[in-house]
Amino acid sequence: METMPETNHELPYFPFARPPLDPPPEFSKFQQEARLAPVRLWNGERAWLVTRFDDVRELLADSRFSAIPSSPGFPNVSEGRSRLVHSETPSLIRMDDPDHARFRRMVTREFTINRITALRPIVEAEVEALIDKLLAGPNPGDFHSVFSLQLPAVVIAKMLGVPLSDNDFFAEQAAKKVDNSLPPEEVVEAGRKLRAYIVDLLHEKMRGPEQYDDIVGRLILDHMQPGHLSFEEAIPMIELLIIAGHETTANSLSLGLLSLLQHREAFAVLRADPNDDIVRRAVEEMLRFHSVVQLMCGRVAREDVPFAGKLIRKGEGILPMLNQADRDPGRFPNPDLFDILRPTMTPHVAFGFGVHQCLGQPLARLEMNAAFSRIAARLPTLELAVPVSEIPFKNEFSINHGVNALPVRW
């Protein structure tokens, strides 16, 4: 069976530069020509790229591939990332089962469909308040900072029971932690600051956890006090809950709106009757089309694994490209077309797959559905205030694709 090439001089360097609204053009070439494409990382190490939909799902569902980024050979995508994962206690997304399952089980109940559905009035009220704020501000205004970055931050702060006044602090540190273009020291320092904050938060709530009707209070009462979860273990878990839904949802909102405003006919359909069904279709298409997580789901083989027609050797890194998987023509006809009226709503991998699939996806979906339902109803004249070429997009080094601002007028 074919294996990784011995020399890497001629291998392409990863990550690849990308156009703002599509995955790197090389990805679709890989997808057509080979199920596995060898690439070279920042440190000269090699890894396999996976771009086909079925292969990405199979990889992420296979426990012979590890998610532990401090393992030898794990494809960390930048020096900052590498230093971070070697210096911090990992959160559950960087563990394998059974450790991962032990921690995930402690918080799954907070994100069940029923629990999240019950939050709908709170999320809708927040959406209304943020639209009010946008309308009260300058026109044109920045949708990304006024709306997209705020909505997920405010909602998760309420769920966790952290003061809303600290949201700007979280946003800044969370953004730095996922920016692979920053100097490594800054990435590590952002992580340190976030965790120091959580230590203080835990100390405060541990003085009387029963008075807090929130996730942190329940973690203390139900898992820390009985001895299932140590203080040290609780820190990365709470940090993960704070930051995981922050930039991901914010960028999905802004890129989703951008696509909607570029496709006026789609926006017109939504405006004419923003019912739950059409909004849901539009949101799923936004999630599929943009699949914002571009650098997070790397794995390393724990043993020699025959996979996608090759032999992945123990210790070799492998990187599933969720965004290209969601443009697989074998799964989605006309995949590069943004079409909110696709005849079938085929499930995508924007939230990943396997045991690590996004825990907060019902929340992200609720936030996006509430947002676009009210945007369609309340902002019928919304349009981009600058040409797409002038929008400041994130680049290929960012863990999540997205924008740094989205100027709109109404």
Place this chain on the structure above:
Amino acid sequence: MGNKLRLSADQGRCVGAGECVRLAPRSFTQEEVEGKVVVLQEFPEADDLDAVMEAEGSCPSRAIRLGE
């Protein structure tokens, strides 16, 4: 129809992502302690089969089985 397909789910594998409840809410729910899958229809109605099959295919931890 005499030979109805039987629906089962493995709570040991389930990671509580809630895909099944979202895609086939008449056939699945989640229990409230760990968010694990609970099958509501051991033999789903014909009208629900498409949704159940989609849930089976989309389950991230492959915890759902629809079979004889």
